[in-house]
Amino acid sequence: xxxxxxxxxxxxxxxxxxxxxxxxxxxxxxxxxxxxxxxxxxxxxxxxxxxxxxxxxxxxxxxxxxxxxxxxxxxxxxxxxxxxxxxxxxxxxxxxxxxxxxxxxxxxxxxxxxxxxxxxxxxxxxxxxxxxxxxxxxxxxxxxxxxxxxxxxxxxxxxxxxxxxxxxxxxxxxxxxxxxxxxxxxxxxxxxxxxxxxxxxxxxxxxxxxxxxxxxxxxxxxxxxxxxxxxxxxxxxxxxxxxxxxxxxxxxxxxxxxxxxxxxxxxxxxxxxxxxxxxxxxxxxxxxxxxxxxxxxxxxxxxxxxxxxxxxxxxxxxxxxxxxxxxxxxxxxxxxxxxxxxxxxxxxxxxxxxxxxxxxxxxxxxxxxxxxxxxxxxxxxxxxxxxxxxxxxxxxxxxxxxxxxxxxxxxxxxxxxxxxxxxxxxxxxxxxxxxxxxxxxxxxxxxxxxxxxxxxxxxxxxxxxxxxxxx
Numbered sequence: 372x373x374x375x376x377x378x379x380x381x382x383x384x385x386x387x388x389x390x391x392x393x394x395x396x397x398x399x400x401x402x403x404x405x406x407x408x409x410x411x412x413x414x415x416x417x418x419x420x421x422x423x424x425x426x427x428x429x430x431x432x433x434x435x436x437x438x439x440x441x442x443x444x445x446x447x448x449x450x451x452x453x454x455x456x457x458x459x460x461x462x463x464x465x466x467x468x469x470x471x472x473x474x475x476x477x478x479x480x481x482x483x484x485x486x487x488x489x490x491x492x493x494x495x496x497x498x499x500x501x502x503x504x505x506x507x508x509x510x511x512x513x514x515x516x517x518x519x520x521x522x523x524x525x526x527x528x529x530x531x532x533x534x535x536x537x538x539x540x541x542x543x544x545x546x547x548x549x550x551x552x553x554x555x556x557x558x559x560x561x562x563x564x565x566x567x568x569x570x571x572x573x574x575x576x577x578x579x580x581x582x583x584x585x586x587x588x589x590x591x592x593x594x595x596x597x598x599x600x601x602x603x604x605x606x607x608x609x610x611x612x613x614x615x616x617x618x619x620x621x622x623x624x625x626x627x628x629x630x631x632x633x634x635x636x637x638x639x640x641x642x643x644x645x646x647x648x649x650x651x652x653x654x655x656x657x658x659x660x661x662x663x664x665x666x667x668x669x670x671x672x673x674x675x676x677x678x679x680x681x682x683x684x685x686x687x688x689x690x691x692x693x694x695x696x697x698x699x700x701x702x703x704x705x706x707x708x709x710x711x712x713x714x715x716x717x718x719x720x721x722x723x724x725x726x727x728x729x730x731x732x733x734x735x736x737x738x739x740x741x742x743x744x745x746x747x748x749x750x751x752x753x754x755x756x757x758x759x760x761x762x763x764x765x766x767x768x769x770x771x772x773x774x775x776x777x778x779x780x781x782x783x784x785x786x787x788x789x790x791x792x793x794x795x796x797x798x799x800x801x802x803x804x805x806x807x808x809x810x811x812x813x814x815x816x817x818x819x820x821x822x823x824x825x826x827x828x829x830x831x832x833x834x835x836x837x838x839x840x841x842x
Contacts, residue, residue, distance in 0.1 A: 397468035400436035400503055405446065407519040409703070409796065411820050414511045421507060422461045422473065424480035431511050434468070435504045437518065443498040444520040445489055445545035451516075451703075452484035453822055456509035460488050463503040479588055479648070484509075486588035487544035487648040492564045513820035521545050523566065528552075528609035531567035531638055535658050537666075538583060539747040541566060543600075543641055544648040551612055552640050557603035558617035563646045568639040570655040575633045579656040580604055580626040582641070587649040600649045604628055605638045612638060619644070623651075667719065669737055671754040677727040678754045680735055684720045687713040693722060694738040699730045699825065701751070705796065706738070714742070730791070730825045731756055731838055771842055774814040778828070782807050788814070789827040798824075805830075816841060 394401040395415040404410065412435070419432040437446055452458050462477040463469075476491035488504075490496060508514060525532040525541070528551045532541065549565025572578055580602070587599045601619035604626055605612040615637070618624050628637065637658075643649055667683040680695060690712035696704040708724045726733070733756075737749035778786065783806050790799035798819060803812060819841055826837045 394433040394435060397434050397503055400434040402436050403516055403518040405518040405520050409515055409517040411513040411515055413513050414508050416511060421459055423475050423478040424459045431508045433506050435506060436501050437504060438501045439496050439498055440520050441498050443496045444522050447519055447521040447545050448488040449517040450485060450488055452508055452514055454484060456484045457482055458484050459507040461505040466501055466503055468503055481588050487542055487650060489544040492547050492646055525567050528567050528638055531569035534568045534570050534653055534655050536654055536656060537747060537749060538652040538654045540652045542650045543643055549640055551609055552603055556605065556614040556617060557601045557640055557642050558619040559601045563643050565640050565642045568653060570637055570658040572631045572633055572635040572637060573657050576630050576657060578628045578631060578658060580639055581654050581656060582624040582651050584652040585623050585649065587647050599644055599647060601642050601644060602626060603640045606635055666749055669749045669752060671735055671752045673754055673756055677725050678729045678733060680724045682722050682737060687716045690714060690739060691742045692740040695724050696736050696738055698734040701734045728827060729756060770816060770839055772817045774816050776812040778805055778810045784830050786828060786830045791825050
């Protein structure tokens with residue numbers, strides 16, 4: 372094998388995506404592409420004070436536009452500032468940013484710098500209409516926004532999402548007030564934006580509804596911090612629900628029911644206080660799995676070629692697909708592979724996928740998608756890759772405007788050079804031919820935003836992954 376010495380000499384700088392608009396004024400907004408893809412948008416140099424949140428200093432403001440589709444679907448934005456800090460999203464219901472067009476109820480304060488934005492539950496979206504968002508950030512830099520049109524599939528008891536003992540991730544950001552339940556059934560005085568779930572009791576006795584990994588953000592009523600959500604647990608049928616237990620508060624919840632007979636169908640309603648948007652995981656202990664597949668195991672193996680993921684399903688019920696999702700930070704996931712499921716089967720089935728472009732540290736989970744379009748997730752596994760014993764890496768892991776890459780190879784060959792961000796999105800790629808001996812390759816990084824990245828270098832008989840910081 373050859374000796375590969377890779378030296379990162381200099382360093383990185385700004386976003387990859389360059390927009391013609393600057394976002395410095397309401398008349399020059401940056402359009403958000405509503406395709407579900409996460410993008411980095413450059414914050415403008417304009418500044419302003421807060422409009423709806425509690426007192427924030429005069430800091431950077433950037434105007435964005437979102438345009439509804441012909442079906443007037445709900446619009447969901449997942450917004451993430453790279454560090455902890457107050458982010459304010461002010462919503463104008465027209466392209467004229469006057470006080471009279473500011474929709475306070477659809478504006479929101481992210482005190483940790485990230486969260487879900489959607490119009491308020493009572494806001495009526497007009498088809499093919501452009502709206503303006505004024506986003507206030509702590510400083511200049513870049514902000515990540517993932518925009519999509521989204522109709523929540525579980526906004527009613529009749530379309531409740533099946534859950535079981537495996538954690539299912541969801542949010543209530545685009546939901547409307549649920550019907551068929553009373554405010555008292557969710558320990559509240561009003562119903563705002565309701566997501567419904569359902570499970571079946573496995574063994575006669577008590578069950579526990581567990582809500583975990585909670586991330587919640589309140590609307591413009593910013594003096595009421597961390598209001599969170601309320602939860603109601605019910606039995607019966609959708610036309611006649613009976614309250615069993617309820618909870619209201621700010622912490623992750625473990626809601627215990629009384630003793631229930633095996634086979635009892637239980638409904639769960641999660642509602643945001645004053646329209647709070649909540650991301651969370653939910654599971655039911657002592658429940659029959661209503662997921663589209665039961666897994667015997669899901670595991671990952673490290674090989675010289677990449678990470679090999681293997682899983683075995685025991686039963687599949689209307690299971691249309693498995694998707695493998697990967698994350699480089701354990702938080703943000705992206706789909707990298709999809710395979711057709713068995714549909715309906717009670718026999719064991721082995722599946723395997725090779726990730727040939729893994730990061731130095733990769734997190735994986737399986738998304739199980741039913742024929743009805745409902746989905747749930749497996750456990751998360753982590754695969755760490757150590758540097759190859761036949762390669763030596765010497766590099767400065769902090770760069771600014773240029774990345775200098777030195778490759779010392781024993782033979783002439785073609786190599787692939789890729790830069791990916793922490794969530795696995797490719798932001799730079801080139802194929803180049805190197806000679807035997809020392810090779811110096813310079814890559815301009817002036818347009819790459821500040822943050823953590825991975826450099827992937829691969830040839831015919833080796834693959835290396837390096838982590839670095841762009842400043």
